[in-house]
Amino acid sequence: MGAALRSCAARDRVRHLSGGRPDARDVARAIDALRRGWPISIDSIGLLAIETSDEARLADFDSGGLSDILLSGNRAATLKLVNQIEAVPTAPVRIERSPWLDLAAATALADPALDLATPLKGPFKTLPLSNGPVAEAALRLARLAGLLPAYFVGGSGDFAAHLAAPDVMAAGHARDLRIAARARLPLEGIERSEIVAFRGDDDTGEHVALLIGAPDGRPPLVRLHSECLTGDVFGSLKCDCGPQLAAALQSIDQAGWGILLYLRQEGRSIGLVNKLRAYELQDQGFDTVDANLRLGFQDDERDFAPAARMLERLGQRRVRLLTNNPRKVAALQAEGIEVVERVPHRMVANPHNQRYLATKRDRSGHQL
Ligand SMILES: Nc1nc2c(ncn2[C@@H]2O[C@H](COP(=O)(O)OP(=O)(O)OP(=O)(O)O)[C@@H](O)[C@H]2O)c(=O)[nH]1
Numbered sequence: 627m628g629a630a631l632r633s634c635a636a637r638d639r640v641r642h643l644s645g646g647r648p649d650a651r652d653v654a655r656a657i658d659a660l661r662r663g664w665p666i667s668i669d670s671i672g673l674l675a676i677e678t679s680d681e682a683r684l685a686d687f688d689s690g691g692l693s694d695i696l697l698s699g700n701r702a703a704t705l706k707l708v709n710q711i712e713a714v715p716t717a718p719v720r721i722e723r724s725p726w727l728d729l730a731a732a733t734a735l736a737d738p739a740l741d742l743a744t745p746l747k748g749p750f751k752t753l754p755l756s757n758g759p760v761a762e763a764a765l766r767l768a769r770l771a772g773l774l775p776a777y778f779v780g781g782s783g784d785f786a787a788h789l790a791a792p793d794v795m796a797a798g799h800a801r802d803l804r805i806a807a808r809a810r811l812p813l814e815g816i817e818r819s820e821i822v823a824f825r826g827d828d829d830t831g832e833h834v835a836l837l838i839g840a841p842d843g844r845p846p847l848v849r850l851h852s853e854c855l856t857g858d859v860f861g862s863l864k865c866d867c868g869p870q871l872a873a874a875l876q877s878i879d880q881a882g883w884g885i886l887l888y889l890r891q892e893g894r895s896i897g898l899v900n901k902l903r904a905y906e907l908q909d910q911g912f913d914t915v916d917a918n919l920r921l922g923f924q925d926d927e928r929d930f931a932p933a934a935r936m937l938e939r940l941g942q943r944r945v946r947l948l949t950n951n952p953r954k955v956a957a958l959q960a961e962g963i964e965v966v967e968r969v970p971h972r973m974v975a976n977p978h979n980q981r982y983l984a985t986k987r988d989r990s991g992h993q994l
């Protein structure tokens with residue numbers, strides 16, 4: 627077999643293993659590497675996540691000369707480190723390292739937990755972003771890994787994964803969701819229920835659908851529920867997720883038939899650890915939106931395309947949607963699902979979630 631043919635066969639095998647796209651494997655490997663504190667490269671630029679770095683790893687990464695620091699635009703704006711060169715407030719920011727900007731100082735830049743307690747050192751010098759797409763891709767990858775969006779950038783080392791920026795931007799959208807398993811799942815008070823689990827080639831979570839009742843020709847009542855460990859499992863009073871989940875199942879049952887999609891979008895897709903960091907900031911007085919921005923994220927990072935793919939797989943392109951969030955309606959419509967009606971899904975507030983609900987109404991456009 628010639629070399630060309632051999633590499634063709636190898637590529638086909640990789641494509642088969644990754645469920646369609648060879649690069650999905652590199653993205654998965656990179657997410658794993660970042661969590662373990664291993665450096666990766668995107669378009670040949672070295673990246674080491676600050677959160678999982680340590681002195682030895684940073685010394686290795688810096689061995690060819692001091693690396694710089696990469697922060698998200700929102701984190702940089704919080705720190706008042708405007709990017710003088712880009713002049714776009716939301717663009718990522720690259721900061722020049724000097725010897726005093728060590729791991730501890732870099733951690734203070736990355737992690738807002740100490741913002742109020744420790745005044746920032748400085749002065750910081752921002753550099754032109756030589757490669758915007760690499761920065762965007764790196765920050766997206768950190769979020770997919772559930773890490774703080776902040777890196778040492780431009781160092782050298784034995785990279786655990788080599789990626790191309792467009793492949794990172796294409797990853798994690800769950801375009802190829804398939805039904806992996808389905809079974810009858812009688813619930814307390816709702817016995818006519820079936821659970822359907824989905825898997826995709828590059829999605830990190832396993833989304834599930836609960837089908838309740840029997841199709842009767844009308845568009846189903848559908849609820850898109852984003853995972854909330856604290857609310858769904860522990861009954862946290864900080865949000866309204868637990869009561870919303872229970873009430874959605876009741877409403878669907880009463881409607882005769884419908885579907886609840888349980889989407890693995892913990893913390894509006896910033897991950898559990900980052901959501902708990904947001905809670906820590908909320909204890910300091912910041913609201914839900916500002917807490918996310920201080921961490922370096924958008925206030926809502928969710929992508930509802932997977933929900934549309936699940937509904938398609940279930941044969942439902944017209945739905946009645948149970949939500950107060952107009953973004954969910956718009957996102958489903960943009961993905962080709964017709965929302966024939968929005969059905970409000972309001973819960974009674976408690977003393978702990980009053981501010982959370984007010985922020986949803988006043989800053990996130992929820993119709994409460
Ligand atoms: N980042 C962050 N996520 C939160 C916070 N509180 C709840 N969440 C997450 O928010 C998601 C629930 O979404 P919400 O934005 O509260 O409500 P919604 O689903 O958009 O709107 P409705 O359909 O009207 O209920 C879940 O993934 C929760 O884990 C918080 O303070 N910070």
Ligand SMILES: [Zn+2]
Pocket residue numbers: 854856857858865866867868
């Ligand atoms: Zn919640």
